[in-house]
Amino acid sequence: MRMIWLMDDQPVALPTRTERKERTRRAILDAALTLTEQSSLSALSLRHVAREVGIAPTAFYRHFTSAEDLGLALVDESFSSLRRTLRDVRAAQPSVGGVIGPSVEVLVDRVRADPEHFGFISRERVGGLPGVRAAIRRELDLFEAEIATDFARLPGAVHWSTDDLRTSANLIVIAMVAAAERLLQGPGTPAFEREVTRTTTTQLRMLSIGAIQWRSRPQDRGGSGRLRATDDTTTS
Amino acid sequence: MRMIWLMDDQPVALPTRTERKERTRRAILDAALTLTEQSSLSALSLRHVAREVGIAPTAFYRHFTSAEDLGLALVDESFSSLRRTLRDVRAAQPSVGGVIGPSVEVLVDRVRADPEHFGFISRERVGGLPGVRAAIRRELDLFEAEIATDFARLPGAVHWSTDDLRTSANLIVIAMVAAAERLLQGPGTPAFEREVTRTTTTQLRMLSIGAIQWRSRPQDRGGSGRLRATDDTTTS
DNA sequence: GGTGTTGGTGGACACCTGTCCACCAACTGT
DNA sequence: ACAGTTGGTGGACAGGTGTCCACCAACACC
Numbered sequence: 001m002r003m004i005w006l007m008d009d010q011p012v013a014l015p016t017r018t019e020r021k022e023r024t025r026r027a028i029l030d031a032a033l034t035l036t037e038q039s040s041l042s043a044l045s046l047r048h049v050a051r052e053v054g055i056a057p058t059a060f061y062r063h064f065t066s067a068e069d070l071g072l073a074l075v076d077e078s079f080s081s082l083r084r085t086l087r088d089v090r091a092a093q094p095s096v097g098g099v100i101g102p103s104v105e106v107l108v109d110r111v112r113a114d115p116e117h118f119g120f121i122s123r124e125r126v127g128g129l130p131g132v133r134a135a136i137r138r139e140l141d142l143f144e145a146e147i148a149t150d151f152a153r154l155p156g157a158v159h160w161s162t163d164d165l166r167t168s169a170n171l172i173v174i175a176m177v178a179a180a181e182r183l184l185q186g187p188g189t190p191a192f193e194r195e196v197t198r199t200t201t202t203q204l205r206m207l208s209i210g211a212i213q214w215r216s217r218p219q220d221r222g223g224s225g226r227l228r229a230t231d232d233t234t235t236s
Numbered sequence: 237m238r239m240i241w242l243m244d245d246q247p248v249a250l251p252t253r254t255e256r257k258e259r260t261r262r263a264i265l266d267a268a269l270t271l272t273e274q275s276s277l278s279a280l281s282l283r284h285v286a287r288e289v290g291i292a293p294t295a296f297y298r299h300f301t302s303a304e305d306l307g308l309a310l311v312d313e314s315f316s317s318l319r320r321t322l323r324d325v326r327a328a329q330p331s332v333g334g335v336i337g338p339s340v341e342v343l344v345d346r347v348r349a350d351p352e353h354f355g356f357i358s359r360e361r362v363g364g365l366p367g368v369r370a371a372i373r374r375e376l377d378l379f380e381a382e383i384a385t386d387f388a389r390l391p392g393a394v395h396w397s398t399d400d401l402r403t404s405a406n407l408i409v410i411a412m413v414a415a416a417e418r419l420l421q422g423p424g425t426p427a428f429e430r431e432v433t434r435t436t437t438t439q440l441r442m443l444s445i446g447a448i449q450w451r452s453r454p455q456d457r458g459g460s461g462r463l464r465a466t467d468d469t470t471t472s
Numbered sequence: 473g474g475t476g477t478t479g480g481t482g483g484a485c486a487c488c489t490g491t492c493c494a495c496c497a498a499c500t501g502t
Numbered sequence: 503a504c505a506g507t508t509g510g511t512g513g514a515c516a517g518g519t520g521t522c523c524a525c526c527a528a529c530a531c532c
Contacts, residue, residue, distance in 0.1 A: 192450025
């Protein structure tokens with residue numbers, strides 16, 4: 001920010017060039033986000049965006065080379081906050097069971113706080129520009145891998161196959177994506193949000209119970225009916 | 237079909253008017269399906285469809301009142317075959333565990349046999365025309381309800397809460413939708429299909445194990461570690 | 473055999489689309 | 503103080519869009 005002083009000694013903030021560029025860049029991103037709310041990025045009109053922002057259509061190219069470029073920026077934005085928050089949550093909780101509740105709550109909070117970004121992700125995740133779709137899948141895969149790593153740290157996990165780790169982590173990611181979608185498509189009432197939170201938590205708990213049972217099976221087929229303790233997964 | 241006989245006594249099939257109408261209707265549906273393969277229905281150009289079919293743009297309105305109308309017809313088409321097939325599978329299998337394998341195989345087969353329809357569903361399920369989205373959700377909800385009913389028929393299910401029935405059925409539907417999407421986005425190789433089949437089957441088995449454990453909990457909290465027999469869910 | 477119905481035509485309408493271009497004013501680094 | 507850089511302008515381009523309209527040929531029915 002560049003300061004200049006007028007005659008009456010009042011400092012006036014004059015935005016520097018890079019600041020102004022960043023500002024219209026933001027405006028473009030925001031406009032794109034609101035305009036794609038009802039359709040998809042591939043159907044986004046560049047002129048529409050320009051009109052919304054208040055610039056000439058061609059000025060768009062000073063910031064993004066294409067709609068796909070814009071989309072990738074939006075993907076990055078959308079995930080960065082969620083990724084950070086969830087990582088914090090998982091780092092703070094020692095057990096897998098303990099991490100479920102807070103994780104779902106974080107997800108619901110983030111989606112509520114920023115529906116446009118998550119709506120964008122949910123829409124572009126399937127069908128849209130291939131590059132954007134790929135970027136989103138990469139983020140979700142990363143997320144899945146982190147969950148699998150968490151699982152691998154569980155006591156007794158050394159004997160679980162890598163495949164099954166990924167498979168169960170995948171289902172968890174799927175359930176969370178589905179929860180976000182339900183949240184976005186349903187009414188924004190607190191009651192509905194609470195219901196989605198409850199349902200999703202239940203689903204993840206069921207799942208982790210099943211996963212733990214499942215994996216003890218291959219090396220203990222036909223053994224006694226006695227199963228591993230599952231306290232980890234029920235402590236909220 | 238109206239038959240006419242030429243001089244040399246060869247019967248020639250002359251399509252009646254309604255048959256011809258039905259034929260171009262089909263052509264429109266097919267064209268719309270291939271044209272939306274890369275984008276969404278809301279971005280579908282009516283003129284493009286007409287060109288593909290080989291009719292004048294305005295002739296479209298003789299068959300559908302709008303793009304949404306077309307979309308609803310496609311939703312109906314897409315689900316009708318799957319719904320029928322899955323219902324047969326579930327009717328033929330007495331146990332929930334036994335139904336998982338065949339169900340997943342049916343799903344994979346149907347998706348492979350008709351990727352255009354399922355791609356359409358997967359894309360329009362989120363973001364697109366609201367009416368179409370609602371129709372798809374209705375179909376999935378119906379499917380979820382049927383699964384919940386199956387669960388309710390399990391021995392010992394009388395004590396399970398309706399909510400938990402729906403919650404677990406919901407996750408099953410979610411996992412199957414996700415499987416279809418993975419199948420559609422990944423390579424069409426048989427190896428990949430087998431892997432998706434295996435992964436999804438595992439997920440559904442884990443899930444049903446977890447669900448069974450879960451529900452026995454509320455009325456038996458703090459009991460022995462002994463759990464219900466789960467043979468149902470492991471017999472393929 | 474005549475008549476109403478109907479699937480399809482083709483032109484015209486007003487408007488919207490992405491991208492190219494020359495141009496400009498003002499901020500920046502020296 | 504000056505020259506270069508840069509964010510933004512506005513017109514023009516070739517084309518694409520949905521929808522309206524009058525019109526037609528052929529099928530269906532009585």
